[in-house]
Every structure is written in C-alpha cells, then in structure tokens.
Amino acid sequence: MTNPEGSNKQMITEMMTAHEPQDTLVLIVDDVATNIQILADTLKDKHHIIFATSGSEALKMAARHEPDLILLDVMMPDIDGFAVCKQLKEDPRLQDIPVIFVTALSEVEDETKGLDLGAVDYITKPVSPPIVRARVRNHLQLKYQRDLLRRIALLDGLTGIANRRHFDDVYEREWRRAQRQGTSLSLVLADIDFFKGYNDHYGHQAGDACLRNVARGVCEQIHRPADLAARFGGEEFICMLPDTPTEGAEEVAERIREAVEALALPHAASAIAPHVTLSLGVATALEPVTTSAEALLKLADEQLYTAKKAGRNQVRTAILPAGSVTS
Known part of the structure; x- marks a missing residue:
C-alpha cells in the first residue's frame, strides 16, 4: 500500500520527468498485409503490436484490448477509417485513445476531415519509418501526461486517496x-x-x-480491486463494496474501525476515548434493480447517524428494502 500523503507529489514528479511510456500497445489497422508489416517492423522494438485488416475487426480489437494508440488506414473494404474513428470517439471507453491516420489520401480535405473527426495526426503513404516512430512516441507521451493529470484530478488533494468526484463516477457505474x-x-x-x-x-x-x-487506515482494509475508498467530504470517508452482502460489508467496516483505533492517535477532546475513533454506517442493496443509488447513500448516512446517537466508535448496519427511492 502506498502512502496516501505522498501520492500526489509522486505522480506529479512522474509526470514532469516522464520519458517514453513502456509496454505500450499499438493497434495497426490496414487491409493490406505489407502495409501492416512495414509499420509493425518500424515499431515492434519499443511497442507491443496487434493488428486488424478491416474496420469492423478494428472496432472489436479496440474494445477488447483498449490499445494505447491506433494507426488507422482510411480506405478499407467494409467500414472506412473515417467511420471507424467516428465510432471510436463516440465510445466513452475508447474516445481518449490517440488515432493517427496512415493513408495514401493526401488531399487537404481528407486530412482536415480526419482531424475534425478527432484524429491526433495524419501520415501519408509511403511512410517514413523515422517519422512514424517520432510521431507515435510524441503522441504516446502526450497521452501518458494527460492520463496522469486525469488521475491527479480524481485524487483528494489532502489525503491522496480518491476524491468525491471519483467516488460519484465509479459509484454510478x-x-x-x-x-x-x-x-x-x-x-x-x-x-x-x-x-x-x-x-x-x-x-x-x-x-x-x-x-x-485515518485515510491510510481506511485504505489498508480495502483489498479487492473493485472496492473503492474515498474521502467523502470533511472528516467523512466512504467505501464502496461491489458484490458484497451485508455480513461482508459489516466485517470490512469493523476492520476499519479497529484499524483506526489501533493507530492510537491522541484525542484529548474526545468524549468517548483518549484516541481517535470512527463511527460507521453500513448499507446494502440486495436488489439494486428495484431501488435507487441515492436511497442507498441516504441509508448509509442514516446508519452513521444511528451509530453516533448510540455512543459512537461503533458500526451500525441496515439492508435497503426493495423499492426504496429517495424523495
């Protein structure tokens, strides 16, 4: 587990000193095998290469592998490159993948159309290997830095864990x-x-x-990749536990409570303990299809309030009834 306090500084340092990203995946799309071979030979020393020979296959490959960059021919027999690019940019999961058109079309109108559709560059055939390598490198570096900035934007500036915006986005999904x-x-x-x-x-x-x-203590009790711990606001923290019944969530909450208590952070102003403690509310939706996301959040808040009313430093739990909605 990384130290939340230093995570922002560490990522900013990485961004400022970023060199060419390693282990990058490049998708080459062309209906002519020799063109694919030329591009693959140009890039294979520094990148992993996959390829598709049609527009429809390219869309499937992009969805399956989510490559770091796509080299895309325009003239293909089924779906042309322009249509492929348009569909990629309409998919929230794929829209940030840089697309470079590599084509024999050299008219200004064609290049303008490609760039207007969201491509980041346009290379005409026959290609120059040094130019291809340089442009691929430059666009991968830009993507790497954009991704770092996006990650930083989703972190809480004080604690280094996920912020409320990140939680809201993931919770909705x-x-x-x-x-x-x-x-x-x-x-x-x-x-x-x-x-x-x-x-x-x-x-x-x-x-x-x-x-x-406390953020560190909370995060250390979240073990599964799909689980998320975030700063909810002020001195509140929230954990989202997918595929987790009430008993499992209550167990996680109790682990968090014990972990923070074990930190033994002095708290002379507390009315219940000489050290920092947590009150926690747990809420579970067993049938999300018949309830609402807002209702589950409201129930968790109600259980937190119940824990405080009952004396604090404890966990209170409830199951969201089917059909529950917020007013």
Missing part, C-alpha cells in the same frame, strides 16, 4: 452494473468522532495529519 447483473452493492460511510474538537484542541495542521492517517 457500479450501481448500473449491479442492476444489470442483479448483484448486491454495499456502502460503508465513516466519520471521525468529535473531529471539530480535535481541530480546536490541536490545530488545523494536526487535523490535516489526522485525516491523512
């Missing part, structure tokens, strides 16, 4: 997936007990350090 597949989805909402008193007693700089330590 996972909710829809749970609805399609009929699987359960659980949320764990946590709040630092008496955090205002902590800030008043120790100062905001110490409060920031406390938030970073």
Whole structure:
C-alpha cells in the first residue's frame, strides 16, 4: 500500500520527468498485409503490436484490448477509417485513445476531415519509418501526461486517496452494473468522532495529519480491486463494496474501525476515548434493480447517524428494502 500523503507529489514528479511510456500497445489497422508489416517492423522494438485488416475487426480489437494508440488506414473494404474513428470517439471507453491516420489520401480535405473527426495526426503513404516512430512516441507521451493529470484530478488533494468526484463516477457505474447483473452493492460511510474538537484542541495542521492517517487506515482494509475508498467530504470517508452482502460489508467496516483505533492517535477532546475513533454506517442493496443509488447513500448516512446517537466508535448496519427511492 502506498502512502496516501505522498501520492500526489509522486505522480506529479512522474509526470514532469516522464520519458517514453513502456509496454505500450499499438493497434495497426490496414487491409493490406505489407502495409501492416512495414509499420509493425518500424515499431515492434519499443511497442507491443496487434493488428486488424478491416474496420469492423478494428472496432472489436479496440474494445477488447483498449490499445494505447491506433494507426488507422482510411480506405478499407467494409467500414472506412473515417467511420471507424467516428465510432471510436463516440465510445466513452475508447474516445481518449490517440488515432493517427496512415493513408495514401493526401488531399487537404481528407486530412482536415480526419482531424475534425478527432484524429491526433495524419501520415501519408509511403511512410517514413523515422517519422512514424517520432510521431507515435510524441503522441504516446502526450497521452501518458494527460492520463496522469486525469488521475491527479480524481485524487483528494489532502489525503491522496480518491476524491468525491471519483467516488460519484465509479459509484454510478457500479450501481448500473449491479442492476444489470442483479448483484448486491454495499456502502460503508465513516466519520471521525468529535473531529471539530480535535481541530480546536490541536490545530488545523494536526487535523490535516489526522485525516491523512485515518485515510491510510481506511485504505489498508480495502483489498479487492473493485472496492473503492474515498474521502467523502470533511472528516467523512466512504467505501464502496461491489458484490458484497451485508455480513461482508459489516466485517470490512469493523476492520476499519479497529484499524483506526489501533493507530492510537491522541484525542484529548474526545468524549468517548483518549484516541481517535470512527463511527460507521453500513448499507446494502440486495436488489439494486428495484431501488435507487441515492436511497442507498441516504441509508448509509442514516446508519452513521444511528451509530453516533448510540455512543459512537461503533458500526451500525441496515439492508435497503426493495423499492426504496429517495424523495
């Protein structure tokens, strides 16, 4: 587990010192085998190469492999390159993949059309291997830096874990997936007990350090790739647990509570313990197709409130009834 406190600085340093990305995957699309061979021989020393010989095959390959860059011919027998590019740019998963047209069409109108459709570059045949290598390298570097900036934008600036915007985006996708597949989805909402008193007693700089330590404690209890821990706002943290029934979510919440308590961060302003503690609310949707994402969030918040009313430093759990919606 990386230290959340240093993650922003580390990624910014990586971005500023980025060289050519390694292990990149390039999709070459051309209906002429010799053209594919020339491009593959030009790039194979530094990139992994896959290829397609038609527009329809290119779309399937792009969806399956999500390459880092696509070299795309225009004139193909089934779907031409312009149509392929248009479909790629309409797909949210594929729209950020750089597309370079490699074609015998050399008219200004053709190049303009390709760039207007979203391609990042236009190379005319016969190709010059040094030019191809340079342009591929440059566009991969730009993509790498854009991806880093996008990742940084999804992190909480103080703690280095996912921010509310990232959580909202992922939660929406996972909710829809749970609805399609009929699987359960659980949320764990946590709040630092008496955090205002902590800030008043120790100062905001110490409060920031406390938030970073708690964020680390929360993240260390999230083990599965699909699970997500985020700063929800202020001193609140939230964990999204796909495919997780109530018992599993309650177990995760209890682990988080114990992990933060084990940090033994002094809290002289707490009314319940001499150290920092968490109150947590757990909510599970067993039938997402008949409920709403907003209702599950509301239920988690209600359970958090119940935990606080019951004395804090504890977990309270509920299952979202079928048909629940927010008002």
